[in-house]
Amino acid sequence: MVFSKEVKSVRTQTWIGIMSVASLVAIAGIFLKVAMSTQPREENYENITKPGYAIRRKYFWALLIVSVVCLVISVISFPYPAIMEAKITGEPVVVKATGFQFGWELDKDVLPVGKPVRFDVTAKDVNHGFGIYYHGKDGSLKKGIFVAQTQAMPDYINKLYVTFKDPGVYRIWCLEYCGAAHHIMTYEFRVE
Ligand SMILES: [Cu+2]
Numbered sequence: 001m002v003f004s005k006e007v008k009s010v011r012t013q014t015w016i017g018i019m020s021v022a023s024l025v026a027i028a029g030i031f032l033k034v035a036m037s038t039q040p041r042e043e044n045y046e047n048i049t050k051p052g053y054a055i056r057r058k059y060f061w062a063l064l065i066v067s068v069v070c071l072v073i074s075v076i077s078f079p080y081p082a083i084m085e086a087k088i089t090g091e092p093v094v095v096k097a098t099g100f101q102f103g104w105e106l107d108k109d110v111l112p113v114g115k116p117v118r119f120d121v122t123a124k125d126v127n128h129g130f131g132i133y134y135h136g137k138d139g140s141l142k143k144g145i146f147v148a149q150t151q152a153m154p155d156y157i158n159k160l161y162v163t164f165k166d167p168g169v170y171r172i173w174c175l176e177y178c179g180a181a182h183h184i185m186t187y188e189f190r191v192e
Contacts, residue, residue, distance in 0.1 A: 092116035092161060097172070099128035099152035101179050104172050104187035111191050113167045119160040121152045128152040128185070129175025132162065139169030139188070149175055164191040 093112060097119050098105040111117050121130045130152045133144025147170065150160040164170070167190075174185035 090116060092118040094118050094120060097121045097130060097152070098124055099130060099174065099178075099185070100124040101126065102174075102181035102185045104130075104174075104185070106172075106187060106189060109189050111164060111170075111189060113164050113191050116161060116163050119150070119162065121150050121158045121160055122156060123152040123154045125154065126178050127154070127176055128178050129173075130158075130160070131173045131175040133171050133173060134166060135169045135171050135188075137166075137168040141169075144171055144173075151176070167191050 093108070093115060095111065095117060096105075096107045099121070100123065119130070119132075128151075129149060131149040132147040134147055135141045135144045147164075148160055148162045150158045152158070152174075170189055170191055172187040172189075174182055176182075178185070
């Protein structure tokens, strides 16, 4: 028998098709057999979960103890009690303080010692930081001691209450970078 090229090609394709279907059926059969023979595993999960939960419980208590210890330590070093002790007694002396690029305007240069002072702080142009530092009795203390601070903001008046304990020279320093000459933005007043 002599077949043409086309007939040979069709035969080959048919064979490939039959072989493919046959292997698919065989694979499906294997899957089916495995699926049929599989049964739910009977295992004692308690053996695993019990020690697992025990470890979890230990971790929980350890974490809780560590958290409480950390909380107590951090609360002790909080500055809140000192702030809460501060009380305003009597009418405060009101000082209007305005920040601008690059300086401060205050309507008073001499403030009382031991009496409450209220700074009404605002700004003319941009945000500034209003920081008060103590520079010693005669102003010779170069590195000032921080006293109090608030923000100086345009269109807002932030009220800062301070009772000066020490007479001497105090300086205001801008605590927020506000431009090229920010570092010279300072003002001096006296407390007597
Ligand atoms: Cu500034």
